[in-house]
Amino acid sequence: MDIPQPIISTVDIVLLLIKDERLCVTLSKRDKDPYENQEALPGGYIHAEEDRDCLDAAVRILRQKTGLLPPYLEQLKTFTGAARDPRGWSISVAYFALVDADLILSSANPGLTICPVDALRRLPFDHNEIIAAAVDRIRNKSQYSSLPCYLAGETFSLPRLQKIYEACLGEALHKVSFRRKMDELGVLEAVPGQTESAGAHRPAQMYRLKSEFKNQLKLLVRGL
Amino acid sequence: MDIPQPIISTVDIVLLLIKDERLCVTLSKRDKDPYENQEALPGGYIHAEEDRDCLDAAVRILRQKTGLLPPYLEQLKTFTGAARDPRGWSISVAYFALVDADLILSSANPGLTICPVDALRRLPFDHNEIIAAAVDRIRNKSQYSSLPCYLAGETFSLPRLQKIYEACLGEALHKVSFRRKMDELGVLEAVPGQTESAGAHRPAQMYRLKSEFKNQLKLLVRGL
DNA sequence: ATAATAGTGTCTGTAAGACATTATCAA
DNA sequence: TTGATAATGTCTTACAGACACTATTAT
Structure with missing residues (x-):
């Protein structure tokens, strides 16, 4: 019994910053299917042979997709299930990062878009839900920290x-x-x-x- | 590139209750390796063909190991990495549940132990760390809810x-x-x-x- | 009656918000 | 000088904790 099925294991990152006095999220153009060429949260597979843990994977993916290591990075929540990814049952460990806007806006990274969190269109996967969880988190922690x-x-x-x-x-x-x-x-x-x-x-x-x-x-x- | 490695995907549950005016956690005797016969958090593999998502898996595992569906159940945090499980790189999505002590103590479930959270011995995997995260969570939420x-x-x-x-x-x-x-x-x-x-x-x-x-x-x- | 805990009323210090005033710059 | 925002002082109100008192039971 209990033979585990293959499960897609990924990390997604909600990188938040302030632009024009509005809370914004960093989106990255996807370079492969599914949803190739669409804007989505920067993310990627966990590399079991390379990443010590998911935080490690988040740091690696952030470096690859944005070129920077934000001063704040914490685990947000994990999103799972059969319905969220067309490839099948998946786990996405979502992270939550904050960065000074100047660091992104100055580096002029071509694949990145900055979008206010209250003006997002429909994103691939359950990324709208993930961003909503991140906004909840920052709202909460901003009250007392x-x-x-x-x-x-x-x-x-x-x-x-x-x-x-x-x-x-x-x-x-x-x-x-x-x-x-x-x-x-x-x-x-x-x-x-x-x-x-x-x-x-x-x-x-x-x-x-x-x-x-x-x-x-x-x-x-x-x-x- | 980017061929995902197999990753062990499990759910673990921190089921808390009050016994003798102390906050306690429910431990379950493991029925297979690794750590067979040792007390640990109730947990199990995600069944991709059966569970719609991890919350579903948590409910199923709770029913199997304790026979009850607690009135409160929420995702706690996800514990990952190469070091936490002798079988290899693993993901454990940890859940956090509360229940009235009478429901457990009366049902006299043989495989279960109730142990105060401040008197735990060393547990398998990173289960001490998971319980510590649950205690942090309940401390925090008890302040204002x-x-x-x-x-x-x-x-x-x-x-x-x-x-x-x-x-x-x-x-x-x-x-x-x-x-x-x-x-x-x-x-x-x-x-x-x-x-x-x-x-x-x-x-x-x-x-x-x-x-x-x-x-x-x-x-x-x-x-x- | 007494002991023990349940439950409530009142006082006081503290902290948050409202309001007003002063400070310092550019034009 | 004027207008704009920075920065700070003072007053009022609301709330948390301290304390004291009443309520109700078993013995």
Whole structure:
């Protein structure tokens, strides 16, 4: 009994970033069937002989398809079943990554498209569902953690960071409370002397993640 | 290129319950190699020809190994890699289930053991790690949801429910605040006239989940 | 009556949001 | 000077925890 059937095992990655103050996902043109030449989540087979585990596979696939290693990468959820892939019963271990938009937009990678998560058309497989799960995840974690800071690049002003949080959460935030909470989180430090002039008004102080938090999320006891 | 290697695909289930006011996990004696006759998480191969998806497989395996369908079952996390199973590169989609202890303890299922999550010995595979992830999950969700109610059975007193929440969270709760929050959640209703006498003192009012919440979690904006 | 726990009312400190004011730039 | 946004101070309200008190049972 119990002879396992062959199951297609893949990894898909939801790479999120902020463009024009909107939360966007990175799509990649598929280079083979099924759905050849269509936009879909970057993904690929697990290579059992090469990848130590799925996280390893996600890193490899991200490098191949986007050329970068995002500062934040975590497992999202696994999508399975007979119906989601025309090739048959499949497992896709989905990952969830955040990156500063400039890193992608500057590299001008030809096969990639950036699309707002609230303006997606119908995608192959169950990729719409996977992206919805990623948006849920970032919404949730943005309420009580420093997660959105990974979308902000090296240095950033507090007004811009607030815009990023708002894009993640899908709602406006109270300025004073937001600043109190960021202060309470304690992950930011002002960059001495560095400000950002953005028009005919007082320039904003620039901040950066304290080095000890560049690879570590900080959580709040109470949310934003 | 890209010819997928065979990968072992399984489902493992962390079935949690409260026994003696402690959070416990259900272990099952393995009936085949590897680790035959050792206690481990109930699990099994995905049957591609039989299971529509992994949730389906989890339900089937739960029925086979425990004989019951818990009121709460959700995907936990997927554990993968070359190192976790002596048979080779494997994927285990782990699920997380809650059940009223009486349902297991009364059925006297011979192959099952109930063990407190903070008194586990070393288990086969990476099952300790999987259980740790489940405990993390329930800790987290217990802070702001009605999740622990699924551990409480049909009817229960508020003092008992508080004990259950405390076992999930691993810390004592403030009585007045706990009751305020349960009231705010609005998932409970008093069972008219039904009380529980537990010694030489005032008996406790019994409550039950409102029927509309028996299959639906309720979340708090702010935690407990 | 007493002991023990169930259940509730009130007070207080804290934290979040509302509002207002000051700061600093470009034009 | 004006207009725009940055940044901060103050007030109000809401909520969580502390404490105290009442309720109800068995012995």
